[in-house]
Amino acid sequence: MSEIMLSTHGVVMKFGGLTAVSDLNIEIAKNEIVGLIGPNGAGKTTAFNVITGMYNPTSGTVSYREKNITGYKPHSITELGIARTFQNIRLFKELTVLENVLVGCHIGIGTGIFGATLHLPAYRKKEAEARAFAMDLLSQVGLESVAREKATSLPYGKQRRLEIVRALAARPTTLLLDEPAAGMNPQESRELMDLIHRLRDEFDLTIFLIEHHMQVVMGVCDHMYVLDYGVTIAHGDPASIQKNQKVIEAYLGVE
Amino acid sequence: MKLTKNYRYSIVALVAFAIFLVLANSFFDAFTLRVLNLCAIYVILALSLNLLNGFTGLFSLGHSGFMAVGAYVCALLTMPPELKEMNYFLVPIVPFLKNLTLPFIPALLLGGLAAAFVGFLIGAPVLRLKDDYLAIATLGFSEIIRVLITNAQTITNGAQGLKGLPRFATTYAVWITAGLVTLFMALPLRSSYGRAMKAVRDDELAAEAMGVNVFKVKVTSFTVSSFIAGVGGALLGHMITTIDPKMFTFLLTFNILLIVVLGGTGSISGSVIAAIVVTILMEALRFLDEPMNFIFFRTEGLPGLRMVVFSLMLMIVVIFRQRGLMGGKEFSWDMLREAGAALARLGKKIRLPKGGRNV
Numbered sequence: 001m002s003e004i005m006l007s008t009h010g011v012v013m014k015f016g017g018l019t020a021v022s023d024l025n026i027e028i029a030k031n032e033i034v035g036l037i038g039p040n041g042a043g044k045t046t047a048f049n050v051i052t053g054m055y056n057p058t059s060g061t062v063s064y065r066e067k068n069i070t071g072y073k074p075h076s077i078t079e080l081g082i083a084r085t086f087q088n089i090r091l092f093k094e095l096t097v098l099e100n101v102l103v104g105c106h107i108g109i110g111t112g113i114f115g116a117t118l119h120l121p122a123y124r125k126k127e128a129e130a131r132a133f134a135m136d137l138l139s140q141v142g143l144e145s146v147a148r149e150k151a152t153s154l155p156y157g158k159q160r161r162l163e164i165v166r167a168l169a170a171r172p173t174t175l176l177l178d179e180p181a182a183g184m185n186p187q188e189s190r191e192l193m194d195l196i197h198r199l200r201d202e203f204d205l206t207i208f209l210i211e212h213h214m215q216v217v218m219g220v221c222d223h224m225y226v227l228d229y230g231v232t233i234a235h236g237d238p239a240s241i242q243k244n245q246k247v248i249e250a251y252l253g254v255e
Numbered sequence: 256m257k258l259t260k261n262y263r264y265s266i267v268a269l270v271a272f273a274i275f276l277v278l279a280n281s282f283f284d285a286f287t288l289r290v291l292n293l294c295a296i297y298v299i300l301a302l303s304l305n306l307l308n309g310f311t312g313l314f315s316l317g318h319s320g321f322m323a324v325g326a327y328v329c330a331l332l333t334m335p336p337e338l339k340e341m342n343y344f345l346v347p348i349v350p351f352l353k354n355l356t357l358p359f360i361p362a363l364l365l366g367g368l369a370a371a372f373v374g375f376l377i378g379a380p381v382l383r384l385k386d387d388y389l390a391i392a393t394l395g396f397s398e399i400i401r402v403l404i405t406n407a408q409t410i411t412n413g414a415q416g417l418k419g420l421p422r423f424a425t426t427y428a429v430w431i432t433a434g435l436v437t438l439f440m441a442l443p444l445r446s447s448y449g450r451a452m453k454a455v456r457d458d459e460l461a462a463e464a465m466g467v468n469v470f471k472v473k474v475t476s477f478t479v480s481s482f483i484a485g486v487g488g489a490l491l492g493h494m495i496t497t498i499d500p501k502m503f504t505f506l507l508t509f510n511i512l513l514i515v516v517l518g519g520t521g522s523i524s525g526s527v528i529a530a531i532v533v534t535i536l537m538e539a540l541r542f543l544d545e546p547m548n549f550i551f552f553r554t555e556g557l558p559g560l561r562m563v564v565f566s567l568m569l570m571i572v573v574i575f576r577q578r579g580l581m582g583g584k585e586f587s588w589d590m591l592r593e594a595g596a597a598l599a600r601l602g603k604k605i606r607l608p609k610g611g612r613n614v
Contacts, residue, residue, distance in 0.1 A: 052464060078466035086464075092457035094521070095450065102447065103454040107466040109447040113475070116446035117439065127447065170466050 002030040003065065005174050005206040006051065006082070011060035013046050013230075020046040021230045024060070028174070028223075033200055033207045035217040035238075038227035039250055044210045045087055047227070048178055051208075052084050053077045064174070079107050083172035085163040087179045087210070091151040097162055098134055098147040104169025105130040137165045140202075141195065157188055161195070168203060175199075177209040181216050189213070193220040214251070218242065226250065261588040280426045288426060289494070290538045295429035296491050297530040299436045301514040302523065303483030308512070309520035310444060311476040312456030313382070314390045316508050318484050320397025321370040323404055323503035325485025326492035329366030330417050331410070332357045333493070342417055346408045359423040363432075363489050370485020371478050373400070378477035382470065394505065405500040416499025417492075424494035432490060436483055441523055452476055453521075510537075513565055517572055519579030524586035529579075533565070540564055 004027055011024040021043040028034045036044050049055045051062050053074040061070045064080055072080075083104070092100050109116070109130055115123040138144045141161045146154060151162060160180060167175060180196070181189040197220060200207055211217040217224065218238045226234040226241060228250040234241055241247055279291055300318065307313045334342070336354050357365070381392045404411045411417075443449055454462040455472050463469045492498040510533075518529025540561035547553065572579060584590070 054460070054463075073468075074463040075466050075468045078464060083466075084464050086461065090458045090461035092454045092461065094457050095453055099450055099453075103450050103462065103467065104465045106447050106451050106454075113443065113448055116448050117443040119442065119446065123446065130447070166465065 004028070004063075005030050005065060006208065007063045008047075008051065009061050009063070011047070011050055011062065012058045013043070013050055013055060014058045019230050021050065021057075021227075024050075024227075024230075024232060026225055026232075026235075028206055028208055030206050031200065031204065032222045033196065033209070033220055035221035035224040036208065036210045036227065037212070037214055037217060037224060037241075040212075041229075042227040042250075043230040044227055045178055046230075048084065048176055048210060051077075052082060052176060075107075078170050078172070081171075081173040082176065083167035083170045083174075084176035085160075085167050085178055085180060087182060089156075089159050089163055091159060091162060091166070093150070093152040095151060096148055097138065097143060097151050097154065098131070100151045100162060100166050101134040101137060101169045102130055104166045105134060107170060134169055137168055140199075141165055156183060160184070160192070164195075164199070168199070172205070174206045174208065177207065179210050179212055181211060181213070186216075189216045190219075193217075196220060214242070264588045276426060276430055290535060292424065292426055292429045292494055294531045294534045295426075295433040296424075296487055296494065297511070297514060297534045298433045298527050299429075299483060299487040299490065300511045301518065301526040301530040302436055302440050303480045303487060304508075304511050305515045305518075305520065305523070305526045306440060306476055306480045306483070308515055309522065309526075310449070310456060311452045311473060313473060313477065314386055315393040315477070315480075316390045316505070316512070317377070317393030317397035318511055319503040319505065319507040320393075320400035321374055321481040321484040322488025322491065322507065323397075323400055323498075323500070324373050324488070325366040325370040326488035326498050326503070327366075327404060327411055327417075328369040328485070329362045329489030330420050330492050330498055331355075332362035332365060333359055333421055333423065334417065335421075338419055341419070342415070343412050345415065346413075348412070349409045352410065359421075359428075359493070363423075363486060366489035367482045367486040370488070371482035374481025374484075375474065375478045378474050378481075382473045382477060394508075397503075397505070397508065401500050401503055404503075411500075414500060416497060416502075418497050420493055420496045420498070422493060422496050424490045424492075429490050429494065432486065436486070437523060437527060440483075444523070448472075456521075513569060516579055517568060519581035519584070522579065522581035522585060525579055525581030525584075528581070528586070536564070537561070 006026070006028040008024050008026050011021060012019065013021040024047055026034070036047065038044050046055065050057045053069070053072050053076070056071055061068050063069060064077070064082060069077055069080065092103060095103070109123070109126045135144060135147065138147055141164070143158060143162060143165065146158070151159065154162060164177065164180065177196070181192050184192060193216060196207060196209070199205060209217070209221075221238055224235060224238055224241050225232055226244070226247050233246045233250060234244045236244075279288060283291065300322070304315070304318055307315045331352055332355065335356050339348050339353060377393070377396045381389065381396065384392055405414050407413070444452070451462065451467045451472050454465065454467055455469050459469055488503070514529045514533050515526055517533065518527070519525030543560040543564065544558050546555055576582060
């Protein structure tokens with residue numbers, strides 16, 4: 001069996017009296033595409049925020065490659081190799097498309113502030129490399145022609161793709177996508193899922209993604225977890241999820 | 256290396272400005288020269304505040320406090336012992352400072368470093384706050400600094416202030432410092448650190464998720480900004496040759512903030528241009544404060560009337576150009592060319608209806 005990249009053990013996240021996530025146990029193996037689905041308010045994004053260090057879980061642990069990363073700061077988690085996107089697009093709005101991606105490369109440049117200030121040769125070399133890498137990434141998703149434009153001037157679909165590319169610039173091994181297809185029509189969603197598949201193969205990624213619409217993820221995921229009111233009500237391969245009575249109830253309600 | 260046209264323009268402009276400074280230094284009268292030097296000091300101060308407000312997105316109002324620290328440390332280090340004895344006639348100065356005299360440049364740097372240190376101490380807790388909370392907290396700390404200075408009589412001579420400081424801040428000293436500050440702001444801001452700062456400004460959460468250590472970026476930016484503010488304060492003290500705690504009230508911070516907002520938050524060239532324009536206007540509009548004689552009526556002196564002009568300017572900018580004069584962009588010769596072309600088009604439009612019909 002391949003290496004377990006990301007796992008949580010009994011993660012509980014409470015906000016005052018509200019338990020947003022209770023006893024979350026997930027396991028994601030290398031190169032898998034795993035989906036996290038559930039109705040609105042099921043705690044999917046909270047789970048993501050716990051994994052990426054934005055929240056500190058009330059109890060339980062998060063592990064990355066067998067290493068306990070609970071309580072790590074978000075930026076250190078990114079440095080370890082977990083990058084994410086956001087449900088509501090969070091691009092750097094005053095920066096250009098290329099600069100947005102270059103921010104993702106920041107940890108890779110790491111030559112110290114003095115080298116960067118004086119633009120020493122070592123820094124220049126890294127910066128040139130980062131630029132080439134960023135341009136390469138942009139061309140992979142068809143954004144190279146708009147590299148010099150302001151990020152917020154892009155149409156919605158391209159902003160979504162830019163967010164994914166920006167996350168890739170941090171050279172992650174594990175990518176967390178929070179509703180990447182939100183607001184897209186079925187055709188666009190399918191294209192996006194193809195893109196996700198391709199990126200997984202090309203960058204040797206492990207992908208964990210939140211999705212609202214079951215149909216969209218069915219085709220792309222190897223494995224799925226279903227949350228409802230913070231409780232994991234099902235997990236397994238897409239086919240078995242589709243037939244799962246509890247999942248149907250959660251989505252459609254019971255008579 | 257082949258120089259582009261724009262590059263050559265910039266060099267010519269810099270040389271022209273240097274020549275202007277040399278000429279000004281020998282031919283301008285004391286008052287005009289002082290306004291010119293004040294421009295340079297405001298350039299330094301505006302840049303340091305813009306680093307926080309414009310580039311890192313930290314709304315800080317504590318600038319006068321850091322300037323005060325820089326000004327006092329530098330002044331205490333440059334004053335010769337006899338001068339100190341003259342100044343501290345109420346309460347004698349603490350012995351270890353009494354005979355300590357350093358040359359200007361190390362004193363200036365130490366002044367900046369002291370301000371940076373205070374900035375670091377204040378920044379570490381305060382920078383956990385955001386937006387208006389941060390503004391209030393920094394404002395409070397700058398008042399605390401001022402009150403401490405007023406009461407630490409054996410060190411700072413309290414409310415009497417320090418008088419007769421050596422006039423070290425010459426035209427060359429202030430303009431060279433302004434040039435260096437501009438350079439050392441522009442360089443890191445064009446590097447990956449500058450991008451990290453702007454990323455923090457645009458979206459903190461996303462920056463953090465991209466691996467940017469947001470807190471470190473904020474503290475660094477706050478500390479560097481305090482350093483520059485300290486240097487600016489020290490230069491101001493050594494130009495006016497008198498400092499006292501009342502100089503460093505919130506009004507001073509407000510003047511700098513005015514320049515930053517008018518020039519454009521997030522634009523170095525905007526701050527430089529606005530600093531020069533506002534400083535000159537502050538002096539040029541002085542006549543508004545004095546009694547004025549119009550033909551039909553005359554006004555008594557209305558102190559503060561010139562500030563109304565700045566309030567109006569600020570309102571106009573906020574309504575019509577939210578991002579300030581330069582709107583986050585930097586000056587370039589192409590921009591000037593475009594503006595020229597736009598003016599020419601406008602000119603044609605106005606002239607065409609008249610001349611066009613005769614043909």
